[in-house]
Amino acid sequence: MSEDMREVRESLETTSASSSESITRIAYLRQRYLVTFMIMFITINCYTNRAIITETIEFFAEVTRSRNSTKHKNHQCLELQPLLEKKSSLNFTKIFKIDSETSDSIQDLFYLSYTLTHFPGGIYADSRNPKHLLSLVTVACSFINILSPSIIKITKGNHHVMRAVAILLGTFQGAIFPSTLNMMAHWAPLRERASLMSLNLAGFFLGLVASKSGTKLLVKSSGDWTTPFYVFGAIGVFLALIWELWVFQDPHHDPRITPEEKEYLDVEMRGLVDHNPKRIPYFAMFTSFQVWILILVHAANRGIWHFTGMMTPVYTKDILKYGNDQINLMSTLPYIPMTVLIIALGYFSDWITRNGYVSVLTMRKVFTSLGMMGPPIYMLTGSYGGCDRLGAVIIFVIGMTQFAFAYLALYLIPMDLSPNYTGFLASLTNGFGNFGGFFFKKFSMWVAPDKTIHQYRDLFWVSVLIAMISNLVYVIFCNVKVQSWNRPLVKRK
Template identity: 30%
Template sequence: MKIAGGRLSQRWIFAFMGFLAILNAYSMRVCLSITITEMAIPVKHNYTDETCNYDHEKTNETGTEDNSMDGRYNWDERTQGLILSSFFWGYIVTHIPGGILSERFGGKYTLGLGIFSTAIFTLLTPLVVQWGEEVGLIVLRILMGLGEGTTFPALNAMLAQWTPPEERSVIGSLVFAGAQLGTVFANLISGLILHEYKWPVVFYVFGAIGVLWFAVWVLICYNNPYEHPYISDREVKFLHERMNEHTHTKPPTVPWRHMLRSAPLWALIAAQIGHDWGFFTLVTDLPKYMSSVLGYSIKSNGLVSALPYLIMWFCSIGSSWLADWMITKGVMSRTNVRKLGTTIASIGPGVFIIAASYSSCDRTLVVAMFTIGMALMGTFYPGMKVNGLDLTPNYSGTLMALVNGAGAITGIITPYIVGELAPQQTMTQWRIVFWIVLGVFILTNAVFVAFASGEVQYWNDPDFIIRDREERLQKKNKKAISAEKS
């Protein structure tokens, strides 16, 4: 963390707390993916070369099976897919309102209250499931999605106020990397908890951590450098000098007409859809693959499901430093750096998850293939994930709402696809799922490479927006006068 005038730089404190925000958001979202393997009655297999027989490992220290049916729910694969996707029904709804509110009033409470509400709903999960089973859980997950829908738009709006261009890849990747470590944390801790305790404890732990984060966030983080009571004058001056050209605290209202006509925006939406399709397929359903196909015990499942995301985090941080260095030294343009990172993160993971599906029951090879694939996905973060800040610092919250909201639709689709295409959880069925992921990666990456840009767009400029609106108003008035004369 950098020091400014003898103090910790507040932009790095914000970056760390933003990282923890996404870590908490993903922990509360993802913990159900592994916990549901202990909540639902598992699929019964007739073991062939399509499913690996490792049931002998699913025993506890006393020799009895861990997957006792006591207290489990009779949820088939389609029902589980519906439960896992329901979060995103609410998630996509609050993206645009969250972005607009963050740009108008600041992201501090737009983000904070969203995470806090999700934490409360997480704490209530065991009670709701006991009362309403799958229906109650689906409703609760929708409410959690409504709370978390503001996360990325609010954080992007705050990043635009706190992040100078030369640190954008690093700080942005650090913050957004909370998604990987949140997935690691959720899978690892959930697996350990489920090995020792009943499944409700998982939700109590992650909900309590979310509440604690909110208390710290409210005390030490602020919407922008000018509101911060503890920031040094030196840091305020540095941020103002580096960002005042394209970043404004009170820009005009969103230029929807120009924004929605922007080819780089639609290229970014395409890349987000590709990224989320692959990421959500694995985040939501990898624990089920490890349990149902490879037969890992719940404790081992948490470990092997967490490993790919841990390596992905290291890759995202390392590649983000490299990306900023390449841009600063003029090795490659900002636009080409974004395209390169996105291409590596699209084609690489797609190829390696296909390889994993053809690795049969060789656990070591399967985990290695998934891990390499997810490591390469880490370059998405200095690629397309920070690209919204390049295009429009002033409207980054709204842009993130559009982009992330469009990508989040895949969170509704992918669990449903797994439920429909892999009802028996066999290798052949999963292979079809992974081929679809590769196809989506290739198509969306082609769109991004063709139309993406790393430059600030003309409609980010407040003066242009004001002139454009005045000109349109004048034309409208002239038409009205002409109509009256005629």
């Protein structure tokens, strides 16, 4: 590898001396960064477009909340008075009524269809060209959201129609995650894999911020609940247009890439990535021990995410008695430091492994352990703070931020094991992980039906136990060596 890199460096020096235009292009527009940032923007748009109805439903529907939690008054914070919320001067006309359980079930249908289409999305991404697929699903989701306000008004919020919209959105969006990881595998060189991937993953957290805070900000600033549908929908169409014009499926199809960058990427990916269409080795992948270890830890991670990340807003409302506006602020608060942390970790990981200070396997194990164990331990500690609002929120934010470690490690491993089949491998790990999330959601309702502080604490103890067992199995058995089945079965033109 060192000889190859020396040849690339010499080629760079020779060509740079002969072409000032090439120097400018190398310094200011490297195509791998363009691809990475475009994937990040599409991911942000994906997360905003998937939950606009959920985030705006309170403005156009009268949502009745379940009062099951008030039947039991055996937790210590019940005597606290709810904090006063600032009354909004805006008066929105409610089109229909809906209970909170029905509203939640509509979003559940999105995640179900989203999970199911992970698998065909991964197959298509690895065996064909995911570039146009990403454009298609981005435009489709954007137009669905642009049309959603009219559909809601015409049908007066018919629940079945809203379910159909959620299923349709999930069906399209299920292909985005495996497709973006496949694109990254073809553009992220070995030496920059973690840093470029961290920018991609940052789109997840920024998308959650845009979804939870940006959506409501657009509604309140414009005075119209339909505004986010049109704004985020239009942004999606614009991003798809830029994607089609500027982004290409791999360096060999990109006419704008400099010869120096193309040669650099070829050297980095030699023997690892084949840019030609391929047949997926299903049998080898499904019988791979490393694949199932990765599926196990992903499912556990999704469960811990549900027990901690998804429960934080509910906990602060049920136990700490925060108001809706404050809950919305606190639910997005961890995602900003998570974004900063995951980008910093990406560059740090590449630097420390590239210089040989720590092996890639060690970095993946350390990051996964911190990201798996940190959040549930912090959440459990915060629950013992009782009614100390400030202390609990600080601890919860710190705990949530540590998810960045696990995200960076777990979503890099498919690329480590098989860069040729990252799309389908990611669909397996994330898809089965999402199925685990459905199970853990039902389990959390069983453990904490009355939403008392003691029941939440039991839930956090369970999450710590799951983290300990799954992480121990992962640390003992995981590997990051390129698998033998990464070699293409059939090369086609």
